[in-house]
Amino acid sequence: MRxxxxxxxxTGSGSGIGKAAAIAFAKEGATLIxxxxxxxxxxxxxxxxxxxxxxATFFEADVSNYQMVVDLMNFIxxxxxxLDVAINNAGIGGDYAxxxxxxxxxxxxxxxxxxxGVFYCIKNQIPIMLKQEKGVILNTSSIAGIRGxxxxxxxxxxxxxxVGITKTVAMEYAKNDIRxxxxxxxxxxxxxxxxxxxxxxxxxxxxxxKANVPMKRFADVMEQVNTMLWLCSDEAxxxxxxxxxxxxxxxx
Ligand SMILES: NC(=O)c1ccc[n+]([C@@H]2O[C@H](COP(=O)([O-])OP(=O)(O)OC[C@H]3O[C@@H](n4cnc5c(N)ncnc54)[C@H](O)[C@@H]3O)[C@@H](O)[C@H]2O)c1
Numbered sequence: 001m002r003x004x005x006x007x008x009x010x011t012g013s014g015s016g017i018g019k020a021a022a023i024a025f026a027k028e029g030a031t032l033i034x035x036x037x038x039x040x041x042x043x044x045x046x047x048x049x050x051x052x053x054x055x056a057t058f059f060e061a062d063v064s065n066y067q068m069v070v071d072l073m074n075f076i077x078x079x080x081x082x083l084d085v086a087i088n089n090a091g092i093g094g095d096y097a098x099x100x101x102x103x104x105x106x107x108x109x110x111x112x113x114x115x116x117g118v119f120y121c122i123k124n125q126i127p128i129m130l131k132q133e134k135g136v137i138l139n140t141s142s143i144a145g146i147r148g149x150x151x152x153x154x155x156x157x158x159x160x161x162x163v164g165i166t167k168t169v170a171m172e173y174a175k176n177d178i179r180x181x182x183x184x185x186x187x188x189x190x191x192x193x194x195x196x197x198x199x200x201x202x203x204x205x206x207x208x209x210k211a212n213v214p215m216k217r218f219a220d221v222m223e224q225v226n227t228m229l230w231l232c233s234d235e236a237x238x239x240x241x242x243x244x245x246x247x248x249x250x251x252x
Contacts, residue, residue, distance in 0.1 A: 002233045004029030007080045009072075011063050011121060012090030014041030016190030017140065020221045021087060021228050026054030028229065033076055036090070037062045063090045063117030064109075073124040082132050085232045086125045088118045089140040093192055094154040107154045114158035115165070122169055122180075129178045136232045139166050139182040141243060146184050146251045159184075163243050170241030179240040181231050186247035188219040215248030 003025050013022040014036030026032050026049040034049075034056050036042035042058045049056035059075050061068040076083050094110035095102050118139055129135025144152060145159030163182055170180035187193050187209055195206035195218065210217060227246045230236055245251045 001029040002229065002235075003085070006030045006084040007033070007076065007082050008085040008087070008232075009033040009035060009076060009083060009125075010087040010089055011035045011061070011117075012140075013045050013087075014038045016192055017185065017188060017221055017224050018087070018089040019045045021089070021225045022056065023049055023052070023054075024222075024225045024229060025085075025232075026056055027052065030055075030085070031080065032056035033059055033072075033080075035059045035061050035072055063088075063121060064112040066120050069117075069120040069124055073121075073128060077128060083125060083128045083135065084132075085136045085138070086121065086129075087138045087140070087228065087232070088121045089138075090117060091140060091142075091158075091192075094152065094158070096151050098151055099153045102154060110154040110158050111161070114155070115161035118162050118165055122165065126169070126173060126178065130173070130176055133177055135178045137169070137178065137180040138228060138232050139180070141166070141182040141184045143184050143186045143245060143247050143251055145182070146243065146245060166243065167241045174240055179236070181236075181239060181241070182243045183224060183227055183231065184243050184245040184247065184251070185224050186213060186219055186245070186250050188221055188224055190221060193218075213248040213250050214252065217248065219246060219248065 008025045008030040010018050010022050012018040013034045022032050034045045039060045046056040046058045061072040091114045095106035141162040142159040144156040145163045149156045166182040
């Protein structure tokens with residue numbers, strides 16, 4: 001029960017890593033604010049938590065819409081009076097194309113959701129945490145935030161930006177007892193990264209990607225979530241400004 005009585009926000013918690021994290025944090029006692037652009041999926045996460053005797057509320061928000069992000073943080077303060085842990089996890093994959101073939105729309109959208117969305121969230125989370133004189137922020141970057149990922153320049157650039165924001169904000173607010181870190185997942189089986197669907201588009205691609213990972217497999221979603229649970233807890237109380245790659249050795 002590492003999160004007993006803690007108020008925890010996870011964006012993009014209607015699916016994949018965010019959903020599994022919301023369920024796991026709630027099991028450890030947290031009160032969850034489940035937020036997603038997809039209302040039905042977000043409400044499903046909340047139902048699953050409540051059916052397991054956990055505490056959760058849904059708030060619909062598109063992280064690339066500044067006013068919605070402001071409304072989300074105001075909702076949290078009005079309803080709970082504090083925000084102990086904020087996990088900025090919502091993200092999109094963007095176009096799978098070499099840069100010459102990448103559309104302007106795809107580039108702009110990927111940057112807006114994955115990078116600017118994290119900026120909008122942190123900008124509005126920090127004042128809440130400054131008032132409490134404590135807080136934890138965890139951003140979901142990617143191995144593509146550490147190294148290049150061919151056919152995904154927009155995604156890779158957007159996730160490198162998340163690493164830059166993480167390190168800088170960590171330095172700005174370390175003295176205020178606000179920790180800011182990022183996890184950098186490798187290929188993790190979720191609706192965003194579905195090896196079966198990928199193989200249908202390009203036969204054999206998933207085996208090729210797997211072969212590049214030193215541990216020769218994809219990550220299980222709980223391997224990301226267990227790292228999040230630890231990194232946001234007091235067990236990691238002196239860790240800030242770090243990017244933790246959960247990647248079977250890929251970025252080594
Ligand atoms: N799955 C992987 O292999 C992998 C690897 C590295 C990093 N990541 C990152 O992990 C995070 C979670 O990915 P996932 O694999 O769980 O994907 P997912 O598609 O299963 O979940 C992403 C969630 O974000 C939500 N979302 C998308 N755009 C949004 C917006 N504008 N506002 C609010 N919510 C929005 C979606 O509705 C969805 O519920 C993402 O940031 C992703 O880039 C995933």
